[in-house]
Amino acid sequence: MSMNTQGRPTGVGTTGTSASGSALLPDEPLLFEIGDTEHSGVDLPDVTLSADRLGGFGRKSKLDLAGLTEPEAMRHYVRLSRLNHSIDSGMYPLGSCTMKHNPRLNEKMARLPGFADIHPLQPVSTVQGALELMNQLSHWLMTLTNTAAVALSPKAGAHGELLGMMAIKAAQDAAGQSHRKIVLVPESAHGTNPATAAFLGYSVKPIPARTDGTVDVQAVKDALSPEVAAIMLTNPNTCGLFEPQVIEIAKAVHDAGAFFYCDGANFNAIMGVVRPGDLGIDAMHINLHKTFSTPHGGGGPGAGPVVLSAALAPFAPVPFVRQGSNGLELVEHVEAEALGRVTAFHGQMGMYVRALTYMLSHGADGLAQAAQDAVLNANYVKARLEHVFSVPFPDYPTMHEALFDDSFLKGTDVSTLDFAKALIDEGFHPMTMYFPLVVHGAMLIEPTESESKQTLDHFCDVMAELATEAKSGNAERFTSAPMKAPRRRLDETRAARLPILKWEMPVETPKAAE
Amino acid sequence: MRYLPHSDHERAEMLGVIGAANIDALFSAVPKSALKSFTLDLPAHSPEFLVEAHLRALSNKNHAAGNGPFFVGAGAYRHHVPATVHHLIQRSEWLTAYTPYQPEISQGTLQMLFEFQTQVAKITGMDVANASLYDGSTGTAEAVLMARRLTRRNKIVLSGGLHPHYRDVVKSYLKDDADLVCLSPSPQGQGDILDHIDGNTAAIVIQTPDFYGHLRNLKGAAEAAHAQGALLIVVITEVVSLGLLEAPGALGADIVVAEGQSIGNALNFGGPYLGLMATRKEFIRQMPGRLCGETVDADGNRGFVLTLSTREQHIRREKATSNICTNSGLCALAFSIHMGLLGEAGFTRLARLNHATAIKLADALDSVPGVEVLNKTFFNEMTIRVTQPAVSLVERLARRGILAGVPASRLLPGDPDVDHLIILAATELTTDGDIAALTAALTEELA
Numbered sequence: 001m002s003m004n005t006q007g008r009p010t011g012v013g014t015t016g017t018s019a020s021g022s023a024l025l026p027d028e029p030l031l032f033e034i035g036d037t038e039h040s041g042v043d044l045p046d047v048t049l050s051a052d053r054l055g056g057f058g059r060k061s062k063l064d065l066a067g068l069t070e071p072e073a074m075r076h077y078v079r080l081s082r083l084n085h086s087i088d089s090g091m092y093p094l095g096s097c098t099m100k101h102n103p104r105l106n107e108k109m110a111r112l113p114g115f116a117d118i119h120p121l122q123p124v125s126t127v128q129g130a131l132e133l134m135n136q137l138s139h140w141l142m143t144l145t146n147t148a149a150v151a152l153s154p155k156a157g158a159h160g161e162l163l164g165m166m167a168i169k170a171a172q173d174a175a176g177q178s179h180r181k182i183v184l185v186p187e188s189a190h191g192t193n194p195a196t197a198a199f200l201g202y203s204v205k206p207i208p209a210r211t212d213g214t215v216d217v218q219a220v221k222d223a224l225s226p227e228v229a230a231i232m233l234t235n236p237n238t239c240g241l242f243e244p245q246v247i248e249i250a251k252a253v254h255d256a257g258a259f260f261y262c263d264g265a266n267f268n269a270i271m272g273v274v275r276p277g278d279l280g281i282d283a284m285h286i287n288l289h290k291t292f293s294t295p296h297g298g299g300g301p302g303a304g305p306v307v308l309s310a311a312l313a314p315f316a317p318v319p320f321v322r323q324g325s326n327g328l329e330l331v332e333h334v335e336a337e338a339l340g341r342v343t344a345f346h347g348q349m350g351m352y353v354r355a356l357t358y359m360l361s362h363g364a365d366g367l368a369q370a371a372q373d374a375v376l377n378a379n380y381v382k383a384r385l386e387h388v389f390s391v392p393f394p395d396y397p398t399m400h401e402a403l404f405d406d407s408f409l410k411g412t413d414v415s416t417l418d419f420a421k422a423l424i425d426e427g428f429h430p431m432t433m434y435f436p437l438v439v440h441g442a443m444l445i446e447p448t449e450s451e452s453k454q455t456l457d458h459f460c461d462v463m464a465e466l467a468t469e470a471k472s473g474n475a476e477r478f479t480s481a482p483m484k485a486p487r488r489r490l491d492e493t494r495a496a497r498l499p500i501l502k503w504e505m506p507v508e509t510p511k512a513a514e
Numbered sequence: 515m516r517y518l519p520h521s522d523h524e525r526a527e528m529l530g531v532i533g534a535a536n537i538d539a540l541f542s543a544v545p546k547s548a549l550k551s552f553t554l555d556l557p558a559h560s561p562e563f564l565v566e567a568h569l570r571a572l573s574n575k576n577h578a579a580g581n582g583p584f585f586v587g588a589g590a591y592r593h594h595v596p597a598t599v600h601h602l603i604q605r606s607e608w609l610t611a612y613t614p615y616q617p618e619i620s621q622g623t624l625q626m627l628f629e630f631q632t633q634v635a636k637i638t639g640m641d642v643a644n645a646s647l648y649d650g651s652t653g654t655a656e657a658v659l660m661a662r663r664l665t666r667r668n669k670i671v672l673s674g675g676l677h678p679h680y681r682d683v684v685k686s687y688l689k690d691d692a693d694l695v696c697l698s699p700s701p702q703g704q705g706d707i708l709d710h711i712d713g714n715t716a717a718i719v720i721q722t723p724d725f726y727g728h729l730r731n732l733k734g735a736a737e738a739a740h741a742q743g744a745l746l747i748v749v750i751t752e753v754v755s756l757g758l759l760e761a762p763g764a765l766g767a768d769i770v771v772a773e774g775q776s777i778g779n780a781l782n783f784g785g786p787y788l789g790l791m792a793t794r795k796e797f798i799r800q801m802p803g804r805l806c807g808e809t810v811d812a813d814g815n816r817g818f819v820l821t822l823s824t825r826e827q828h829i830r831r832e833k834a835t836s837n838i839c840t841n842s843g844l845c846a847l848a849f850s851i852h853m854g855l856l857g858e859a860g861f862t863r864l865a866r867l868n869h870a871t872a873i874k875l876a877d878a879l880d881s882v883p884g885v886e887v888l889n890k891t892f893f894n895e896m897t898i899r900v901t902q903p904a905v906s907l908v909e910r911l912a913r914r915g916i917l918a919g920v921p922a923s924r925l926l927p928g929d930p931d932v933d934h935l936i937i938l939a940a941t942e943l944t945t946d947g948d949i950a951a952l953t954a955a956l957t958e959e960l961a
Contacts, residue, residue, distance in 0.1 A: 027815075030628070030629060031850075031854050032629070032632065035854065037859065038857075038858075039859070040855065040856060040857045040860035041596070041854075041855035042596060042855050042856050044860060044863040044942065045863070045867060047866050049866060049869060049870060052869060052873075053869070053872075053890070053891050053892055054758065054759065054893070055890065057722075057760055057891070058758060059756075059757075059759055059760045059761065060760055061639055061760060061763075061764040063757070063761075063858045063861065063862065065633065065636055065637070065853065065856070065857055066857055066858075067855065067857010068857065070596075070855065073602075073851065073854055073855050074598060076854070077602045077605075078602070078605070080621075080622040080625055080626055081605045081607035082622065083619075083621035083625070084611045084614075084620055084623055085616070085620065086606050086608075087610035087611075088607075088609075088610045089606060089607065094612060097612055099612060101517055102609065103517060105562055105565060107604060108566070109566065109569040109573075110782075111780075112569065113573070113580060114570075114573025114575070114576040114578050115573050115783065117579045117580050117592070117780060117781055118576050118578055118781060119579055119584075119590055119592065119783070120590055120781070120785075121588050121589075121920045121924060121925075122579070122586050122917050123909055123917070125909065126576065126577035126912055127783065128576070130572075130783050133572050140556060143555055155648035155649065155785065156840045157840070159652070159838075161837065162837060166686065166689070169689070170689075190828075191828040192828075192837050195836070195837035196837040204832045241543065244543045244545070246545070270544075272554065273541065273544075273549065273550055274544055274549060275552060278548045278551065278552075279545075295609045295844065296610065296611065296612045296613070297608070297609060297843045297844030297847070298608055298612070298614065298620075298622075298623035298843040298844060298847065299612065299613035299623065299645075299804070299843035300613075300786075300842045300843040300844065300845075301785070301786035302840050303786075333927050340682050340683075340685055341682040341683055341686055342652070343648065343649060343679075343683060343785070344589055344677065344683065344773075344784070344787075345590065345784025345787075346783060346784045347784065347785050349784055350782045350783075350785065350786050353569065356569075357565055357569060360557070360565045360569075361516075361517070361560060361562070362517070363557050363560060364554040364556035364558060365559055366515045366518070366558075366559035370515075370517070370518060373518055373525075376520075376529070376540065377528075379534070380531060382532075383531050383532040384531065396542070396543045397540045399540075399543075424618060424619055429619065449518055450518075450519065451519065452520070453520060453524045453527070453528060480812075482619070485618040485619050486618065486619065486621050487617065487817040488618065488813050488815075489811060490809050490811045490817045490818075491810055491811070491812075495808065495809035495821040496807070496822055499798065499805070499821060499822060500809075501628075501631055501798070501805055501806070501807050501808075501821075502635045502643070503628065503629070
């Protein structure tokens with residue numbers, strides 16, 4: 001058997017204890033185990049350089065890059081792709097992730113040469129259509145949120161958060177309020193919120209959740225002081241609840257001279273139905289890859305434009321588009337740089353095209369309908385399953401996601417993780433587990449508006465059946481799950497203890513000297 | 515609405531199961547003053563063909579790079595992307611999958627990331643690479659912060675040859691930081707960065723080929739930095755150069771950040787792009803971003819998982835190495851497929867072809883009266899000084915259908931030294947005809 005340089009077996013089906021893979025889902029070797037340095041799937045003229053201009057900096061070290069011809073590459077990546085679950089192949093009820101349908105018109109439009117084949121630094125006179133598109137997208141985002149400005153350029157939600165908090169910091173510095181060093185973050189927040197605040201040098205003060213899963217305006221008031229810069233509040237929150245006191249919270253925050261950063265990760269629940277600007281927010285990022293259907297792509301690229309209130313608008317970063325005397329202008333520098341630049345160039349244009357295409361397809365009416373269907377679907381799942389699982393916060397209707405806890409597993413030998421893995425064998429991607437942290441053994445289900453009643457019914461039937469099975473004492477079905485996936489449970493401890501982060505040329509196992 | 519599966523009948527039925535009188539009942543937590551209390555100044559839903567017509571009209575107002583001679587670079591490069599790449603990345607299983615948090619049903623994405631990390635480590639000559647960052651500019655800012663964590667020192671020196679946008683992003687991330695030293699732009703390729711290294715220096719940041727196209731001496735920089743206990747961060751905006759230039763890892767780099775757009779990814783007006791980051795083995799635990807690692811499953815079969823996530827925000831919250839929550843997955847896939855198609859043979863040929871074309875361009879430009887090529891060394895990009903202000907010259911050439919490069923002043927406003935400088939790139943897509951058209955037009959405009 002071949003061993004890699006760390007002395008571990010390498011290659012497919014390595015132990016031979018069981019047949020991995022199957023007729024239609026064969027295991028796939030690594031690119032480096034199929035290809036070699038001579039194969040190539042790209043025909044290029046082989047020019048020789050008589051005299052280079054590399055000044056002696058030419059490559060001497062080995063590249064050792066494996067290549068594949070086109071048919072080999074096609075098969076490699078098609079086979080690999082089939083080891084993935086995806087929205088297009090099945091329900092993906094990951095709470096907080098908004099795994100909705102990704103329309104293919106979006107993809108087609110993003111690939112038009114007038115969008116895909118233009119350079120960020122070609123003269124602005126040659127990209128007027130691109131600037132117009134950015135303006136139109138901005139108009140939609142500002143209208144849907146009732147805000148004064150939008151910064152399009154952040155590359156992802158967390159990047160948007162960073163920008164929004166930078167804008168708040170810039171505004172407070174400009175107002176002589178640099179002593180404000182505390183950011184309030186409810187315990188139910190996404191991990192990115194405290195990470196962002198800490199990144200900017202703020203100290204994070206957690207706000208406990210009420211027993212009903214919402215944030216208490218009194219707890220916020222008690223935490224506010226002249227040292228508080230902002231609150232970072234997710235609304236609808238990560239428990240799937242709309243914060244009923246959000247307007248009072250905003251007022252209390254503003255009265256204390258602080259800003260209200262809203263994490264817009266869950267905007268899908270309210271787009272076209274509620275405008276965050278009416279609630280008193282000062283900044284909110286919008287995940288185009290969640291709410292506006294740009295593809296998740298196996299983990300990015302995302303896009304996280306940030307809408308800003310009038311108070312923060314002057315602190316928006318460059319670049320932005322404005323109307324000039326000779327058409328649209330792209331402002332890439334500002335004299336008194338309030339915030340500067342958070343990325344090279346102008347942000348995720350490819351995502352702007354997809355998001356605008358999605359908005360135009362839905363229209364204002366369709367977006368509102370989508371939000372309402374997302375909420376309807378989550379409440380339907382909650383209604384169908386609330387007798388099976390316990391609902392930690394029953395006081396309010398849920399918004400776009402249904403939150404349960406794992407108390408039904410008490411007394412069984414099945415963990416929440418086991419339960420989720422059993423869902424895989426039934427053809428579903430598991431729900432989000434153990435998040436939000438404020439609920440012990442949380443199971444967060446976000447069906448999105450894209451799922452039909454038929455699919456939801458099937459999902460609920462399966463969930464109920466699995467719960468009955470777990471309670472009946474058949475732990476084996478759960479603890480050994482998944483059995484039908486391309487891989488069984490993976491040893492994550494081993495991966496972290498002795499990290500193997502790249503492929504290395506295997507060495508033959510020396511004959512054991514016994 | 516074509517994307518919404520429910521009929522009104524089904525909606526009513528579902529509300530019945532929920533026990534809600536109407537949909538508004540589900541929004542009862544929303545303050546009355548904020549629920550549907552407005553009319554939106556936005557159009558109603560639209561059939562696919564009308565949406566397509568709208569987008570096409572916008573697209574047609576832009577001058578696509580393929581429409582004529584094109585020499586624009588300065589951090590984003592127009593290369594050929596094989597049709598196979600376009601086809602594969604649009605497969606549902608790649609396009610519509612989420613972050614591989616359930617590894618049993620995400621082995622495609624995970625194995626691809628493992629292959630991607632291997633490719634990036636190989637081309638940079640480093641021990642390990644992460645699963646990608648947003649882009650080269652934010653990657654540079656992350657590298658700077660990483661160097662501070664590693665050295666527990668604060669001073670950062672940015673070379674004058676660093677892309678000005680990258681410098682600006684670092685400045686935003688390190689707002690008002692007295693320990694950030696940004697050296698003046700260096701269009702002649704002059705470098706005095708070594709004089710700024712001292713015992714408080716966490717890292718020096720050097721781009722090669724630099725913003726003006728000059729190749730920089732990494733070995734000397736690494737030695738000078740290491741002598742003071744500082745790190746060398748190498749930035750590469752044109753990743754194709756690594757097919758021909760020595761790997762930074764072989765020259766002593768501690769962290770390498772690159773913009774990976776050139777391989778597999780279109781220009782896209784600036785994004786989405788692909789941040790590459792690679793480093794030494796001993797620095798892994800301070801590296802931001804996702805990492806994919808090899809392991810085995812319950813049956814002992816090889817498999818892959820996201821690993822070392824105790825560095826990340828969803829576990830560490832305010833103690834995380836970065837607030838980053840995503841990578842640039844689909845762009846990494848495009849990169850990895852394209853690099854897999856190229857292989858060593860294709861990648862080195864591509865790099866040689868780029869360099870050979872750039873040599874033709876440099877020689878042709880040198881022969882135009884009123885044009886001076888500033889570079890003695892370059893890979894596929896160079897800076898010229900012209901006898902007229904660059905902005906209006908480039909604009910006039912654009913009107914003639916030639917996108918002639920980037921006036922340096924677009925990125926460095928208010929610096930009179932750069933008003934007459936244009937940065938031009940050539941790639942495998944640049945033809946002899948394109949070069950002839952450029953030099954003819956320049957000759958006329960500068961006459």
